Amino acid sequence: MTLPTANGAVQAWRAQVARLQKAWADMPAPQRFVTVFLSVMVVGGAVLRVQGLAWPNWFTFDEEPFVKNAHSYALAIADNNDHPPFGKLLIAVGMLLFGYNSLGWRYVPLVFGLQTVCLAYWLGRVVFKDRRAGFMAAAFVAADGFFISYSRSGLLDGMMISFMLWGMVAALSARTWKGVLAAGALIGFSTSVKWSGVMTVIPAALGILLWRRVSIFAILWLGVVPIVHTLIWMGALRLTGKPSDVVSTWKVIVGLYKHHLDLGHYKNELTSPWYGWPILMHPVVIKLSTSGLKSRYSSSIGNLLLWFTTTLLVVVFPIATVVVAVRTRLERYWLSFLDARTTRGALLMLLGWFSFMAPWLATRSTRGNYTFSHYYLPCYSFLLVMLAGLCSHLERKHGKLIAGYIGVAFLVSLFYAPVWGEFPMSVAAAHARLWFPNWRP
């Protein structure tokens, strides 16, 4: 392996710029509009995440238990939170850098929130083998309030989905068993932030089987997930002076699992049932602060156009696929609309969506309605990548249609940016965006 020289790096950079210039020159006008919209969405999404991050400088939503336990790790005090330790250990890193303050506890989730945009690009590109699909996926994730609000808070979900996407990218781009092992480790990290991260194993394993870049037996390396999870947990217990052998760790994990199953007895006005998530029944305002006559909102409401398009796809796409599979004479109509590669990628993303919905369907008997809209965050990330793949494919034949669609999505993001990025605004202006009482704090 040789290190690149400065001259080589400059040449590579020039070649890349030349490639982009040529691509721009070759683009028809609608695609150019789409490119501009997507670029502004990516840059704007990054700015929305970073600006005013540390305000308010007190705990909002669920930050308090996570941050206090993150702080406990630094003081070698036992963690009493009901999630695995890794997310809190990561939050603690930010607090070591910036101190025990709101910037300290929101720094690491922000970095993961920005990384999620990059990973959405890679996942879109890997799944659909198309840079444009990756670009669209990154823009959709960047300019969506669901992801923005979790990037701006000291919460676990943003980090969990970042590792989830990372694990998916690693699995689908793996060329040797080592790649699959890396994917397993990343999914293990995701699981160690929140248990639901383990569901990534399902789409990752199927993706490995479908992509066929490595031996089918290589998926066995995904078995490293529970090992990584247990090791992280053992390390966290050791850090706080608790018994950290395998048996003691297992007892802690089982105890927490039983506690989670029992959560159905609890009441919380922010809960929403699983069937309410795809229809935005109760998005939560993650951060709210009032100063003077103005308030700042960071709502987890998504981009309405993208959200309801993905919900429609969840219903229509599987039905259409089954119909085409049964009535094979319809296949040529389908293939004139979507090719097999895009269909395969979209179905894999749908499987990802279902994998993360399944735990909440399965545990409904014990947890009742004690579920929250942010459980839909990983599901939605799969759907946005799927939508990006479909848009990118359709853009080749229906450029104007897709330009119009993404233009409207861009305008929706522009309209909602103030309630995603905590811009000071009157209550009336906020209510003009958060239409229903369930959408408001």
Place this chain on the structure above:
Amino acid sequence: MNAFPDEPAAAPEIATADSPPAAVAEAEAEPKAVAETAQPGVPEDSPPRNLLLYTVFGFLCIGVAVWLIFAFTGYKDKYSQQTEGWHLGGTKMLEITIIREDKKNLACASDRDFSGVRCGYRANGQPVGTPEGDAHILQPFNTVKNELFLAAGLWQAPALKEPLPKERFTVVCNYHVVGVLKAVSLRWSLTGSFGPVEQSVAVGTLSDCVIPQ
């Protein structure tokens, strides 16, 4: 044989010593599967070989870039939490969250007197004179950080003489701490009853109040 035309080195890497022979056979069979799925005329774009390294490197770059932004803009000093305590005799700037009805809603009950500053009700619930409009009568408030304290003089501030908004708003004031009440009862609505609080509550006066614009 390579399934992905722009990745000449991919196939040999599959056939490592760690891969069973079946893997090679699968890798050999791969081009057919891909040829079936690809649409004619649509270029196939496979990810770079070291994608995982790219993503890790990108992650580190993001972390460092964000850290540099915050470091160079003095962001921490501008926004980070003020950690100074509440000192007897000290003055602290507070941001208080209120609604205009709080003028009548909020009250406290205690027999203690702090140099003329006292609650509007005695410990037995009997009112002391006419509390409304008296700059020496204490009321309970919360800061935007949800810190409870007792203060007098808020509603006499010139900034609160103007018509007040219907919605919840905040006021920034200088709070001069004159004492601490250990046993005090609070009332949060006009028709509500007094309930004891278990914590010690700071007592003081508010001055120089402004509504942040």
